[in-house]
Amino acid sequence: MCSGRVDLSFILRAFANGLDGVFVGGCRLRECNYITHGNFHALSVVLMFRKIMQHIGLNPERLRIQFLSSGEGILLTEVINDFCRSIREIGPFGQSEGLNEKGLKLKLAAVAQLIPYLKLVERERLRLPFKTEEEYNRFFAGNELKRLFEELVIDKLAVSEIMLLLKDSPLSTAEIAKILDLSPSEVSKHLNSSSRHGLVRYDESLKRYALA
Numbered sequence: 001m002c003s004g005r006v007d008l009s010f011i012l013r014a015f016a017n018g019l020d021g022v023f024v025g026g027c028r029l030r031e032c033n034y035i036t037h038g039n040f041h042a043l044s045v046v047l048m049f050r051k052i053m054q055h056i057g058l059n060p061e062r063l064r065i066q067f068l069s070s071g072e073g074i075l076l077t078e079v080i081n082d083f084c085r086s087i088r089e090i091g092p093f094g095q096s097e098g099l100n101e102k103g104l105k106l107k108l109a110a111v112a113q114l115i116p117y118l119k120l121v122e123r124e125r126l127r128l129p130f131k132t133e134e135e136y137n138r139f140f141a142g143n144e145l146k147r148l149f150e151e152l153v154i155d156k157l158a159v160s161e162i163m164l165l166l167k168d169s170p171l172s173t174a175e176i177a178k179i180l181d182l183s184p185s186e187v188s189k190h191l192n193s194s195s196r197h198g199l200v201r202y203d204e205s206l207k208r209y210a211l212a
Contacts, residue, residue, distance in 0.1 A: 003027065004038015008122070009115050011049050011063065016108045021087035023080065024065040029133055031069065039067060043133060047140040048122050051149055055157065056107040057097050059090050067133070103179075110160035114153075121152050158182065159190050159199075163211070166200060170208035 003026030014022045024046055026039040043065060050060035064086075066079050090096055094104040111118075125148055130136050139145055161180055165171055171179075177187045191209055194200045201212045 002032075002034055002036070002038045003042035004034070004036055006042040006045055008045055008049060008118055009112075011045070012108065012111055012115065015058075015062075015093065016105075016112070018093055020090070020093045021062045021064070021083065023083050024063075025076070026065065026067050028067045028069055030131070040130075040136075041127065043136050044122055044127050047136060048118070048126055051140065051145070052111060052118075052153070052157075055149075055154065056111070057099055058094070059097060061086060061090060062093070106161055106164055109164055110157055113160045113164070114156055117156060118153070125152065155190065158186070159194055162187070162190055162194070163199065166209060166211045170203055170206050170210035172208045176209075 003024060006024055006026075011022055011024075024042055026042050027033055029039055029043070030037075032039060046063060046065040050063050053060045053063060064083050066076075068076055068079070094101065099107075126145075128136065128139060130139065158180070162176055165176060165179060173184050173187050173191065176182070176191075177184045180187070191200055195202070195212075198212050200209050202208075203210045
């Protein structure tokens with residue numbers, strides 16, 4: 001399968017099913033067998049998901065991408081063995097990062113709700129005309145990507161988590177802030193915005209927010 005078929009939802013599903021690590025292998029960059037350069041797409045997807053992992057408290061080293069030719073079987077073996085050693089050192093998924101199971105499921109479910117939106121962000125804003133892996137890595141580690149991520153992704157993830165919490169039961173601003181480890185002012189900002197968009201309402205009788 002061409003690495004260009006790698007999708008954010010594939011990676012998320014693997015981690016949501018409890019896998020400790022995900023490895024993506026593709027043809028060497030600039031040596032695409034299908035002349036589509038889908039491996040650059042795979043690189044963008046992996047680097048974006050690593051950013052998401054870092055934001056929700058997961059070790060991004062659990063996800064790795066490597067580019068090799070079909071004749072590099074020995075190198076592939078070495079790379080896989082190294083990745084497996086790295087994952088064993090990191091430890092069990094979520095537990096090693098100090099995340100409780102319920103909280104981790106909430107975070108992954110929030111990401112899952114945003115997959116169509118995240119695909120659009122990756123395609124429209126993060127699929128770049130760079131020619132090397134080094135340029136991609138440099139961009140994803142830079143201030144421009146940080147700005148874009150904060151502007152386009154972080155608030156959306158927080159709202160997604162809030163919507164999932166309110167789906168279970170009405171909650172106050174303070175209760176949401178405690179569960180999500182956010183400041184009450186941050187939660188209020190997201191609730192006010194969601195209220196303006198008709199997503200949530202304030203229940204006067206309960207003194208709590210609920211889904212609209």
